[in-house]
Structure formats: C-alpha cells, structure tokens
Amino acid sequence: MRKPDVIMRHSHAKIPLRSLQVFEAAARCGSFTAAGTELGITQSGVSRQVADLEAVLGVALFTRNGARLTVTSAGQRLADQLADAFARTWAAVAEATRSDQVVILSMLPSVATRWFAPRLGRFMAAHPEIDLRITASRHLVDFAAEGIDAAIRYSPAPSPDLAATKLADETVRPVCTPDYARKLGLSAPDDLGRAVLLHGDIPENWDAWFAAAGCAQDPQPGPRLGDDGAILQAVLDHQGVALGRSLLVADDIASGRLVTPFETSLAASHAYWFVRPDSSPPTKATSAVQAWLLHAFGKDG
Structure with missing residues (x-):
C-alpha cells in the first residue's frame, strides 16, 4: 500500500x-x-x-x-x-548571512521623510557600526515574512503580541506658511473661512479643532490627501492650511518655513511606538537603535 x-x-x-x-x-x-x-x-x-x-x-x-x-x-x-x-x-x-549589525526598521513614509531623514546624520555619527536600513510603508508589516527587525508605529496602542515602547505623544494644530498667513490675514480662528483647508486621515480633524477653538462656523470642505508627507508639502507650497502633527512639523516651524497661527491644539489620540517581535530577544544593534530613538523623540518632544 x-x-x-x-x-x-x-x-x-x-x-x-x-x-x-x-x-x-x-x-x-x-x-x-x-x-x-x-x-x-x-x-x-x-x-x-x-x-x-x-x-x-x-x-x-x-x-x-x-x-x-x-x-x-x-x-x-x-x-x-x-x-x-x-x-x-x-x-x-x-x-x-546578515550581520548582527544590520537593523531593518519600518516606518510610515511621512515619518521617514519629515522626521527621520533630517536626523539620519545624527544617527550615523552616534552609531557608525550599525547598518540601518529603512523601509517606508503604510501597511502593518509582517515582521517574519518581510524580514523586519523593528518598526516605528503611529497608533493608539500597539498589538499585544509585540514588545512595545512608547517613543512620544504629540499634539495637532493648524500650520501654514508665513506668506499664506499674512496674505489671508489669519489672526483669529474664524479667519480660516477664507482659507483652503487641507484634510488628512488622522482622527483629529477640522471639525474637532473648530469645536476646540470655539468657532461658530463649520470648517470648509477642501482637498483630502491621505499621506501627511503630501499634505505638508502642499502646505509648504502655499496651497492652504493643514492640521500638522507636532513632531512632523517641528523642523519646519523651527526654521520659519511654517507657522502656527493659532494657539489652540488637540492632543493626538495616537502616539509613536517602537515595536518589535516579542518572540525573540533583540540584537545588541536593535537595542541601540531603540535607545537612540527614545532619546531623539524625547529631545524633540
């Protein structure tokens, strides 16, 4: 048989x-x-x-x-x-065949371009021995299938099957270029009735901000862009006003490229987390990346 x-x-x-x-x-x-x-x-x-x-x-x-x-x-x-x-x-x-010094780190494209890329030189100076490789994507990675060591995730809370460390909270408030604010005379929240409002896909939307600011008018409809990187680029090109996540706009505000015309802000329901598979201990290099990120996010926060 x-x-x-x-x-x-x-x-x-x-x-x-x-x-x-x-x-x-x-x-x-x-x-x-x-x-x-x-x-x-x-x-x-x-x-x-x-x-x-x-x-x-x-x-x-x-x-x-x-x-x-x-x-x-x-x-x-x-x-x-x-x-x-x-x-x-x-x-x-x-x-x-991969060296223990290689770390593959996943993050959102907006975080990669708006926050991490300007700080890459600092990381390389602090850890020249680590071969850090960044993958930028919006989907939740499959660590085992995609060969990812760790990720920076923006979420209310990480999955319970992951080892997670909170990197930072953040706030959300309107941002635009100084020229745009000057051109439209943005001095009070109600002045946004004259502005083009750019809409994203974060939970903290214009309705919530207008309510927090005590505006009598409803927010105007406007272009909707799903990615924060694209939204902020449109803002930098003087296309309108967007609700900017504090860590992603910090460098532009510090340089004067963007301004926050109003004081009212919203506490973000999401936070940044460093996550990795809980099934095995991290390598020395992965732990070093985590420690550097904690310091960098804490400094910016």
Whole structure:
C-alpha cells in the first residue's frame, strides 16, 4: 500500500531545482527569451529545461501557439507556489548571512521623510557600526515574512503580541506658511473661512479643532490627501492650511518655513511606538537603535 508514496518521493527527488527555477522565471516573464536573459542562459536552454520538467511531471505547463506562450492552469498553480517558496528561501538566506549589525526598521513614509531623514546624520555619527536600513510603508508589516527587525508605529496602542515602547505623544494644530498667513490675514480662528483647508486621515480633524477653538462656523470642505508627507508639502507650497502633527512639523516651524497661527491644539489620540517581535530577544544593534530613538523623540518632544 505504501509503494505509490515511495514512487512519488523518488519522482520528486529527480526534479532538479534549476528546472523549477527556470520554469518559475519563464511563467513570470511570459517568455522563454526574457527568462533566459534574467537567468543568463539561452532561450533554447530555457525551453529544454521546461520540456524536461514537463516530462518528469507528466503535465503541460505551457501551451504554445507559434511564438505565443501561455501558462496552463496547472502551470500557474505551480508557478505561484514556486514564487512564494523562492521568496521565502531567499529571505531565509539573507537572514542567515546578515550581520548582527544590520537593523531593518519600518516606518510610515511621512515619518521617514519629515522626521527621520533630517536626523539620519545624527544617527550615523552616534552609531557608525550599525547598518540601518529603512523601509517606508503604510501597511502593518509582517515582521517574519518581510524580514523586519523593528518598526516605528503611529497608533493608539500597539498589538499585544509585540514588545512595545512608547517613543512620544504629540499634539495637532493648524500650520501654514508665513506668506499664506499674512496674505489671508489669519489672526483669529474664524479667519480660516477664507482659507483652503487641507484634510488628512488622522482622527483629529477640522471639525474637532473648530469645536476646540470655539468657532461658530463649520470648517470648509477642501482637498483630502491621505499621506501627511503630501499634505505638508502642499502646505509648504502655499496651497492652504493643514492640521500638522507636532513632531512632523517641528523642523519646519523651527526654521520659519511654517507657522502656527493659532494657539489652540488637540492632543493626538495616537502616539509613536517602537515595536518589535516579542518572540525573540533583540540584537545588541536593535537595542541601540531603540535607545537612540527614545532619546531623539524625547529631545524633540
């Protein structure tokens, strides 16, 4: 009764890994020629490897109509599985060969551009031995699958399955350029009725700020930009007034590029957190990055 299993194992053992790699590239590229260019072999070499793989598996992986190449349904299923397997394999290889001094840190694009990038030189001067690599994205990273060591997250509270340290709270208040404030004569909150209000996706919105400022009028509708970096760039280009997160606008206010025309501010419901997987202890380099961030955020706060 166990013979089929033995035969199946033997059959799979005879499939060269190279043939699987060549097939996955051909399916992804949609062309034997393109796959050959990527892998550094000839078009005929790709064709031969795919044909040998089809013979071993006993299924057609492509349908060929002259020069046109189409992946079969069976071939697509295999290609999808191989793409995932190869991605995990190379991630595992990278993890195994990575130095303990490498730290991959994820953060929002707005935090990367508006807060971290101007301070990169300070970090490098403090820790020249650490190879810090920043990934900027808006999605919640999968630490294991994406090979991320730690992240700066902006949230009310981190996930309970993560080791988390609060870096800073912040406030939110209107910001604009000095020229824009002067041009519109922004001296009282009600003057914002003459301004273009830029809207973001943070919980502290214009309705909440107008209520806190005691304005009788409702905020005017205006352009909505989902990313704080884009909103602040529009503000710097004299396009309107936005609710700026204190840490992201601190440098621009200090330099005079932006001003806060009114004193009323909102306490942000979100905070900055340093988070990492709780399943294993941090490396010495990751701990050093955390300590530096705590100091830097605390100094700015």
